[in-house]
Amino acid sequence: MARYIMKRLIMLIPVVAVVMVISFLVTHIMPGDPVRMMLGDFASEEQVAAMKHQLGYDKPMFAQFWVWLSRIIRGDLGESLFLHMPVSKAIFSRLEPTFLLAFLGESIGLLIGIPLGVIAAVKHRSWMDQSAIGVSLTGVSIPSFWLSLMLILVFSVKLHWFPVQGYEPLSQAGLGTFKYLVLPAVTLGFMQGGIIARMTRSAMLDVLRQDYIRTARAKGLAESFVIARHALKNAMIPVVTVIGFSMAVLLGGTWVVETVFNIPGTGALAISSIMKRDYPVIQGSMIFTALVYVIVNIVVDISYAFLNPKVKYR
Structure with missing residues (x-):
C-alpha cells in the first residue's frame, strides 16, 4: 500500500506540471489588462508602462513563465495584485x-x-x-x-x-x-x-x-x-x-x-480574481483545485481495498 501511494504521489508531478502550464497560458491569453484595472481608466500610458515593468509583465511570455515557475518550485505562489498578500495565505484564509x-x-x-x-x-x-x-x-x-x-x-x-x-x-x-x-x-x-x-x-x-x-x-x-x-x-x-x-x-x-x-470561500475568491484579472490568484486557485482532485482520487483508490478485498495494490 505504501509503495502504491508513493507511486501515485510521484505521478502527481506531471499532472501538476501540466496544470501549471495551462494556468499560466490561460491567464495570459484571456482578455483584459490587470495593470489597467489596478490603476484605473485615467492612468497615463507612462504609469501603465512603469507598473508593467515593476511587475515584470513587459517581458516576453517565456521569460515571465520561467520567473513564475522558479517561484512555484520554491513554494511561492506569488502575491495578489489586489489583496496585497501572498496567494497561499489568500487561499488558506478562505x-x-x-x-x-x-x-x-x-x-x-x-x-x-x-x-x-x-x-x-x-x-x-x-x-x-x-x-x-x-x-x-x-x-x-x-x-x-x-x-x-x-x-x-x-x-x-x-x-x-x-x-x-x-x-x-x-x-x-x-x-x-x-x-x-x-x-x-x-x-x-x-x-x-x-x-x-x-x-x-x-x-x-x-x-x-x-x-x-x-x-x-x-x-x-x-x-x-x-x-x-x-x-x-x-x-x-x-x-x-x-x-x-x-x-x-x-x-x-x-x-x-x-x-x-x-x-x-475559495470559489468566491477565484471568481473575484477572474473578474479583476488577478493573475497570481487565478493561477494559484487552479493549482489548488488540481491538487484537491488528485489527492481525492488517491483516497478513493485506496478505499477500494476496504470495500473489495480482491483489490490489491502494488
Whole structure:
C-alpha cells in the first residue's frame, strides 16, 4: 500500500506540471489588462508602462513563465495584485467556509442519493423507481443559482429562518456559523444527491442480478440483510468513485453557490480574481483545485481495498 501511494504521489508531478502550464497560458491569453484595472481608466500610458515593468509583465511570455515557475518550485505562489498578500495565505484564509460547505453538502447528498438509489433499484420499474428517477434528474438538471435563489426567497425572505447571505467564522460565531451554511449546503446536496442516486441505482441493479444475491435469498436471509450486507456493499465501488469526484468538485470551490450566498470561500475568491484579472490568484486557485482532485482520487483508490478485498495494490 505504501509503495502504491508513493507511486501515485510521484505521478502527481506531471499532472501538476501540466496544470501549471495551462494556468499560466490561460491567464495570459484571456482578455483584459490587470495593470489597467489596478490603476484605473485615467492612468497615463507612462504609469501603465512603469507598473508593467515593476511587475515584470513587459517581458516576453517565456521569460515571465520561467520567473513564475522558479517561484512555484520554491513554494511561492506569488502575491495578489489586489489583496496585497501572498496567494497561499489568500487561499488558506478562505478554506474554512469552503471545507465546511463541501462536507455539509456532500453529507446531504449522501443522505439523499444512496437511499434514493437503493429504493429505486429494489423497487425497479415501480412508481417508486420512477419517482426516484424524477428526483435525481431534477437534482442533476436544475441550475444551482436558480435553486439557491428559490431557497433564499422561501426560507430567508418569506419565513426568515436563515440569513439571506453572509458568513461568520467558527472562531467568532461557534455553532452559529452553520445557520449561514444550511441553504447553500442543501443546494449542493440536492444536486450531488441526484448524481449519487443515479449511480447507486445503476450499480445496485447490476448487483441484484448476480447469482450470489439469489443464493442469499434462497438461504432465507432477511431481505434487508441481503440488500445492506451483500448488495449495497458490492455496489459501492462505482458509487465511491462518483462520491470522490463529487467531493473533489466541492472542495475545489463551490463557485456559483458561494457567490450567490456571498460566502467568502475559495470559489468566491477565484471568481473575484477572474473578474479583476488577478493573475497570481487565478493561477494559484487552479493549482489548488488540481491538487484537491488528485489527492481525492488517491483516497478513493485506496478505499477500494476496504470495500473489495480482491483489490490489491502494488
